[in-house]
Amino acid sequence: MTNEMPDWIRLHKALAFEAEKGFIDLVGKQYRFSEFLCLTFGNFPTALPPKERLRWHQVGMQFANYPNLTLPERQHLVAEVRRYLNQLQQELETEGPQINYESKNQHPTTPIVAEVSKRLAPTLDKQLRDLPEIGIRKSENLGRLNLYTVRDLLFYYPRDHIDYARQVNISELEGGETVTIIATVKRFNFFTSPKNKKLSILELILKDNTGQIKVTRFYAGARFSSRGWQESLKRLYPVGSMLAACGLVKGGKYGLTLDNPELEVLANPGDTIDSLTIGRVVPIYALTEGVMANTVRQAMMIALTAAVNLKDPLPKGLREKYALMELKDAIPNIHFPKDSDSLKIARRRLVFDEFFYLQLGLLQRQKKAREIQTSAILAPTGKLLEEFNEILPFQLTGAQQRVVNEILTDLQKPVAMNRLVQGDVGSGKTVVAVIAILAAIQSGYQAALMAPTEVLAEQHYRKLVSWFNLLHLPVELLTGSTKIAKRREIHSQLETGELPLLVGTHALIQDKVNFQHLGLVVIDEQHRFGVQQRAKLQQKGEQPHVLTMTATPIPRTLALT
Numbered sequence: 001m002t003n004e005m006p007d008w009i010r011l012h013k014a015l016a017f018e019a020e021k022g023f024i025d026l027v028g029k030q031y032r033f034s035e036f037l038c039l040t041f042g043n044f045p046t047a048l049p050p051k052e053r054l055r056w057h058q059v060g061m062q063f064a065n066y067p068n069l070t071l072p073e074r075q076h077l078v079a080e081v082r083r084y085l086n087q088l089q090q091e092l093e094t095e096g097p098q099i100n101y102e103s104k105n106q107h108p109t110t111p112i113v114a115e116v117s118k119r120l121a122p123t124l125d126k127q128l129r130d131l132p133e134i135g136i137r138k139s140e141n142l143g144r145l146n147l148y149t150v151r152d153l154l155f156y157y158p159r160d161h162i163d164y165a166r167q168v169n170i171s172e173l174e175g176g177e178t179v180t181i182i183a184t185v186k187r188f189n190f191f192t193s194p195k196n197k198k199l200s201i202l203e204l205i206l207k208d209n210t211g212q213i214k215v216t217r218f219y220a221g222a223r224f225s226s227r228g229w230q231e232s233l234k235r236l237y238p239v240g241s242m243l244a245a246c247g248l249v250k251g252g253k254y255g256l257t258l259d260n261p262e263l264e265v266l267a268n269p270g271d272t273i274d275s276l277t278i279g280r281v282v283p284i285y286a287l288t289e290g291v292m293a294n295t296v297r298q299a300m301m302i303a304l305t306a307a308v309n310l311k312d313p314l315p316k317g318l319r320e321k322y323a324l325m326e327l328k329d330a331i332p333n334i335h336f337p338k339d340s341d342s343l344k345i346a347r348r349r350l351v352f353d354e355f356f357y358l359q360l361g362l363l364q365r366q367k368k369a370r371e372i373q374t375s376a377i378l379a380p381t382g383k384l385l386e387e388f389n390e391i392l393p394f395q396l397t398g399a400q401q402r403v404v405n406e407i408l409t410d411l412q413k414p415v416a417m418n419r420l421v422q423g424d425v426g427s428g429k430t431v432v433a434v435i436a437i438l439a440a441i442q443s444g445y446q447a448a449l450m451a452p453t454e455v456l457a458e459q460h461y462r463k464l465v466s467w468f469n470l471l472h473l474p475v476e477l478l479t480g481s482t483k484i485a486k487r488r489e490i491h492s493q494l495e496t497g498e499l500p501l502l503v504g505t506h507a508l509i510q511d512k513v514n515f516q517h518l519g520l521v522v523i524d525e526q527h528r529f530g531v532q533q534r535a536k537l538q539q540k541g542e543q544p545h546v547l548t549m550t551a552t553p554i555p556r557t558l559a560l561t
Contacts, residue, residue: 476502
């Protein structure tokens with residue numbers, strides 16, 4: 001159900017701004033002008049009488065064709081709709097409160113929202129450089145993040161979010177919170193730092209009916225110290241004007257302040273905030289040198305119009321069973337959620353997808369493993385495991401012992417194990433992996449541990465050496481930095497079976513690395529390897545068991561949390 005009355009102010013503002021800019025179908029923060037009008041007129045305000053609904057619907061359909069109209073036709077349509085809205089507003093406000101006429105039967109049979117979005121949205125495979133709102137220069141920057149198509153952008157999930165949506169009174173502010181306040185400018189001050197002539201500082205005293213706070217913004221660069229810039233800021237933030245300000249609340253020498261906040265001028269206290277930041281749950285994306293956060297956010301806003309074209313791979317029955325949001329709704333809400341609840345629901349859907357696909361992949365691998373051949377049956381008990389338990393300076397926790405028992409049970413089966421061990425850093429995943437490795441070695445097989453980086457591989461190697469020396473077992477490290485002579489020695493020991501355990505990076509999957517009897521593959525942080533890379537390591541043996549260790553089992557989505 002929509003609001004009781006149309007949002008007159010926002011509609012008039014949009015039409016006036018489009019006329020002012022020359023009827024170019026302006027691109028806003030979230031929609032084009034024509035899209036916004038189509039979406040707005042696609043819903044009936046509850047105060048709208050039945051006699052007006054057909055006309056309201058027709059206006060929306062006219063704006064669906066707005067991008068194809070000539071300039072005179074656009075001018076005529078905008079002028080006509082402005083007159084219609086003025087007349088309708090006078091009639092509704094004169095008549096007073098209306099009966100709620102909401103009825104399912106009176107909705108258009110084809111929702112304008114869906115129809116318009118599909119018509120105006122770019123295709124999922126459209127190149128970003130071909131979108132006029134992005135262009136070649138911005139697309140080259142986005143290419144540094146491997147973002148080339150609309151689809152690439154949609155599935156480039158934020159690594160975090162900052163919640164600016166919480167609006168509070170000044171008296172309720174507490175240090176460490178990220179908030180939005182609506183307040184009036186009480187005092188304006190702009191000056192150049194006495195210690196740095198290229199640093200200019202804006203100080204505003206903002207007040208609401210509960211208190212006041214000083215906010216400070218810094219401008220680095222000689223151009224900001226000019227008289228003209230100072231006057232432009234003074235006109236932008238005059239005393240008595242209403243502002244929306246958002247940022248991190250910090251405690252200082254003279255009380256609380258907002259740390260370098262985002263500011264937006266509001267004509268009235270109830271105005272809609274149009275910023276990409278203020279009053280929103282803001283996405284934080286992984287960036288690289290030369291790519292600004294707002295470049296990605298603005299491009300994402302443009303790409304999100306294409307989300308309506310996403311086909312949901314999960315059937316309706318499955319979504320309903322687990323109360324999952326549709327994919328075309330989850331994608332926009334993981335990037336620019338309306339609030340924290342929307343973000344939570346969207347994340348839940350995408351997390352489900354990743355777990356679901358991971359499970360399907362594991363089941364598929366198990367099926368193929370059964371069809372191809374059997375795996376090595378590894379002994380769950382023996383001298384090596386007993387000695388390792390004796391040298392461990394601690395007892396396994398209940399959770400660790402349970403996981404170990406499950407793994408050892410799997411290793412006794414003729415079907416290749418494909419198990420994922422998830423736990424936070426320091427939770428003991430490595431100890432669990434070592435027990436599985438020793439089970440393979442004492443059964444006459446070799447093991448390999450592959451890590452995504454040399455640093456991580458070296459950490460594993462040093463830890464394993466400290467344990468394996470006590471067990472009189474050799475272990476070697478193979479990375480891209482390993483010298484040629486050492487590589488040849490390792491290759492030879494692997495082929496003869498002298499080397500029971502090899503730790504390394506992608507170097508393990510090189511053609512020259514050949515194991516005599518590879519029985520177990522341990523992969524750390526599997527999502528940082530490609531599918532083919534993992535498969536290539538497994539092909540070094542005859543259906544080896546696979547144990548995956550990770551702190552973030554879901555490649556993209558759990559990285560958001």
